[in-house]
Amino acid sequence: MRDAITSLIKNYDVAGKYFDRTAIDSLKSYFASGTERVQAAATVNGSAAAIVKQAGLALFDELPELIRPGGNAYTTRRYAACLRDMDYYLRYATYALVAGNMDVLNERVLQGLRETYNSLGVPIGPTVRGIQIMKDIVKAQVAASGVADTGFVDEPFDYITRELSETDI
């Protein structure tokens, strides 16, 4: 599992090079954005359960067929599995935000996920929609906590979306 710094060091070490201008700029931006990334994680940590619940309600409101007979989230067990998956995405998104690197998502979340979903009939489109709804809720909360530019919050949610759907968003 890598973060912004270890991945940079790895790349430069492989080439046997000192940090150049590009590396220094990316280190500067990683440290400059550090406080805001930690603030975003703290905001999510304080209200993760509520974020997942709110996103789930919004998703099922938008796509009620998911929780009707025949829907993939129909039955208490599958409804709970769906919300649990949303919670995984949220938690790992905060790790990736703090790391400033998406590696943790590849390693812990995305490996084999499409295949699992396909074999269980978990629909990708609605899952991705749920992830995007969570992104919007998180961004609003992070903004409310005083972070002026919440653009960086998009990255892990969009990354999961892209990797899961393998299509442009």
Ligand SMILES: CCC1=C(C)/C(=C/C2=NC(=C\c3[nH]c(/C=C4\NC(=O)[C@H](C)[C@H]4CC)c(C)c3CCC(=O)O)/C(CCC(=O)O)=C2C)NC1=O
């Ligand atoms: C930490 C990394 C990690 C991830 C990401 C993960 C996902 C994951 N979700 C699963 C199931 C599931 N995932 C869903 C999710 C949904 N169904 C819908 O209709 C919605 C669109 C969506 C919620 C947004 C459902 C309903 C199941 C149960 C499917 C079944 O058993 O029939 C399964 C199959 C095993 C199980 O039920 O626990 C896995 C492995 N597991 C992991 O360890």
